[in-house]
Amino acid sequence: EDQVTQSPEALRLQEGESSSLNCSYTVSGLRGLFWYRQDPGKGPEFLFTLYSAGEEKEKERLKATLTKKESFLHITAPKPEDSATYLCAGHSGNTGKLIFGQGTTLQVKP
Amino acid sequence: GAVVSQHPSRVICKSGTSVKIECRSLDFQATTMFWYRQFPKQSLMLMATSNEGSKATYEQGVEKDKFLINHASLTLSTLTVTSAHPEDSSFYICSARERVDYGYTFGSGTRLTVV
Numbered sequence: 001e002d003q004v005t006q007s008p009e010a011l012r013l014q015e016g017e018s019s020s021l022n023c024s025y026t027v028s029g030l031r032g033l034f035w036y037r038q039d040p041g042k043g044p045e046f047l048f049t050l051y052s053a054g055e056e057k058e059k060e061r062l063k064a065t066l067t068k069k070e071s072f073l074h075i076t077a078p079k080p081e082d083s084a085t086y087l088c089a090g091h092s093g094n095t096g097k098l099i100f101g102q103g104t105t106l107q108v109k110p
Numbered sequence: 111g112a113v114v115s116q117h118p119s120r121v122i123c124k125s126g127t128s129v130k131i132e133c134r135s136l137d138f139q140a141t142t143m144f145w146y147r148q149f150p151k152q153s154l155m156l157m158a159t160s161n162e163g164s165k166a167t168y169e170q171g172v173e174k175d176k177f178l179i180n181h182a183s184l185t186l187s188t189l190t191v192t193s194a195h196p197e198d199s200s201f202y203i204c205s206a207r208e209r210v211d212y213g214y215t216f217g218s219g220t221r222l223t224v225v
Contacts, residue, residue: 034213034214036216041201041219041221042218042219043114043116043203043205043216043217043218043219044154044203044205044216045216046213046214046215046216048213049212049213087153087154096159097156098144098156098205098214100153100154100155101153102152102153103153
């Protein structure tokens, strides 16, 4: 069964304190591992798509990496405005569906 | 970039009435759109896949007679919650993909409250 698991559920950081969010996946015929940011009461905002193990993508303070079983979202020197829920999702090539993890809610304190 | 517009953003309705939510792709054509439901502090659960010009495909456990989906054009899909009850209160989100190699773009969501 396709499954995406994110950890931790919640993460509190001080401004400037770097950390990583984990996304473990078992998705049949993976055709892309997606990262999204979701603010309260809003729809998810696209961040990255990773397609193959070893791939890395960066955007400002965020860097996403992918292995055959996991993806990591590294946050370097976070700012309070990075506070949000970060969602990971795997696109199954077998079912055509996007399988979401539960999300990691990040709070960055000034 | 691709933009998906969703309306309304919030709606309160009385129990037993129906509510329609619209999802539009503003700058691209979407033959397929997706409808999700999200409960507080939970992740997105796919409800159905909306296909332009044909019937929607519903996920297991989703009542097709309660959640009516119409995808009448390449830029518009609608979700109608019929005979709404308080347990239908939730956050509904639609999404579409401009191209196969692009990410999925999501609408801003609709907060439905049934009283």
